[in-house]
Amino acid sequence: xxxxxxxxxxxxxxxxxxxxxxxxxxxxxxxxxxxxxxxxxxxxxxxxxxxxxxxxxxxxxxxxxxxxxxxxxxxxxxxxxxxxxxxxxxxxxxxxxxxxxxxxxxxxxxxxxxxxxxxxxxxxxxxxxxxxxxxxxxxxxxxxxxxxxxxxxxxxxxxxxxxxxxxxxxxxxxxxxxxxxxxxxxxxxxxxxxxxxxxxxxxxxxxxxxxxxxxxxxxxxxxxxxxxxxxxxxxxxxxxxxxxxxxxxxx
Amino acid sequence: xxxxxxxxxxxxxxxxxxxxxxxxxxxxxxxxxxxxxxxxxxxxxxxxxxxxxxxxxxxxxxxxxxxxxxxxxxxxxxxxxxxxxxxxxxxxxxxxxxxxxxxxxxxxxxxxxxxxxxxxxxxxxxxxxxxxxxxxxxxxxxxxxxxxxxxxxxxxxxxxxxxxxxxxxxxxxxxxxxxxxxxxxxxxxxxxxxxxxxxxxxxxxxxxxxxxxxxxxxxxxxxxxxxxxxxxxxxxxxxxxxxxxxxxxxx
Numbered sequence: 397x398x399x400x401x402x403x404x405x406x407x408x409x410x411x412x413x414x415x416x417x418x419x420x421x422x423x424x425x426x427x428x429x430x431x432x433x434x435x436x437x438x439x440x441x442x443x444x445x446x447x448x449x450x451x452x453x454x455x456x457x458x459x460x461x462x463x464x465x466x467x468x469x470x471x472x473x474x475x476x477x478x479x480x481x482x483x484x485x486x487x488x489x490x491x492x493x494x495x496x497x498x499x500x501x502x503x504x505x506x507x508x509x510x511x512x513x514x515x516x517x518x519x520x521x522x523x524x525x526x527x528x529x530x531x532x533x534x535x536x537x538x539x540x541x542x543x544x545x546x547x548x549x550x551x552x553x554x555x556x557x558x559x560x561x562x563x564x565x566x567x568x569x570x571x572x573x574x575x576x577x578x579x580x581x582x583x584x585x586x587x588x589x590x591x592x593x594x595x596x597x598x599x600x601x602x603x604x605x606x607x608x609x610x611x612x613x614x615x616x617x618x619x620x621x622x623x624x625x626x627x628x629x630x631x632x633x634x635x636x637x638x639x640x641x642x643x644x645x646x647x
Numbered sequence: 648x649x650x651x652x653x654x655x656x657x658x659x660x661x662x663x664x665x666x667x668x669x670x671x672x673x674x675x676x677x678x679x680x681x682x683x684x685x686x687x688x689x690x691x692x693x694x695x696x697x698x699x700x701x702x703x704x705x706x707x708x709x710x711x712x713x714x715x716x717x718x719x720x721x722x723x724x725x726x727x728x729x730x731x732x733x734x735x736x737x738x739x740x741x742x743x744x745x746x747x748x749x750x751x752x753x754x755x756x757x758x759x760x761x762x763x764x765x766x767x768x769x770x771x772x773x774x775x776x777x778x779x780x781x782x783x784x785x786x787x788x789x790x791x792x793x794x795x796x797x798x799x800x801x802x803x804x805x806x807x808x809x810x811x812x813x814x815x816x817x818x819x820x821x822x823x824x825x826x827x828x829x830x831x832x833x834x835x836x837x838x839x840x841x842x843x844x845x846x847x848x849x850x851x852x853x854x855x856x857x858x859x860x861x862x863x864x865x866x867x868x869x870x871x872x873x874x875x876x877x878x879x880x881x882x883x884x885x886x887x888x889x890x891x892x893x894x895x896x897x898x
Contacts, residue, residue, distance in 0.1 A: 544804065
């Protein structure tokens, strides 16, 4: 019996934001391993399958279970929201395979990560080079995180902040960014992109605290670069076309 | 007649890597505007529609045409490969709307950007904070690009390089990164991820030039961080679980 492990990114949360490959892989699987919330997000696809759920901070358990089930010969989908690499299940699972010399066929199926999903609701803040940073200090020392925030600010990257629920660390990160960028730099706060509960806010570096209560586990924060600007409730980051070309349209 | 503009990310190139929303939007449209190659990539969906194609470096023309068609009352899909924000069509099109005060309903549909697609073929290099940088100096001064490369290297970001076709600039970028990272730092070179012509190579910072001839318009280069390692032809970037947890599996 030859098992197979799909490490599947199912996107930000709505069925429409899944890739066709993700849907195929889940349908093909007889075992689904998922964090409880994500099991709910894919339950239209998992009828009649063995569904193993586990709560947050049980990534180790989920990765181990998915591997064991695949080694037993099952076709397993290990569900990650967004993209499975970006703060998801791919890294830990492949590390476990490497360290335990496990040989099981696997495929990492990429998905629309929260940063791309959130940014698409804001217009086009990510049209220039950007950095993706997680503010979770469970596995990474806070000082390392803040060092990267500083370098990203210095480099004028658009900055996408995942896991901003750690308020003291978010506060420090925004303060560091403010050393390098103007108070009117646009900030986008997107809660539950593409879920029914979706809320989108645009503000500025000097005013982001007004929306502090909107920041929870499923919020993504996008900070513009030095050239980003607000257009109503949208954020645009110019790439430089206007230096070379006319952008006129006959209206 | 009320027009609508979809700025659609169709992912890296294979139909399976599209989101369901992207397929819906294209099906709903009566006009498709696309770079010639991408028009081919979606031609299974565009039968019977008006398809307007234009070559590279005609982004201005494509954005303007899509807007004009939408203002005439059409439902238009402006096709971008990958994600439309990330070096794609969303930025320029929304800038054009802003500058010309155009009011047309629009939706930016995110997609699996080349960096995520390429990285998924490499295992899981993007499991820690990363920076996305385009090496195209058509719109951005080369010195700005290299400054960001330096800061990203200093910050220990995993680095995703888009548009590495500019060889002298790629050479300079890799040299800068080598000042901060060991010669054995893993480098992934992915050509045409998810297309029939896909080729995946893993090498190191000291040896990447061996694959220089694989680098073209549809190549993405991923450089690991200081903790990334090679596992056969895969690249893993540990997030830090092994500091806190046992990764043992009963094999």
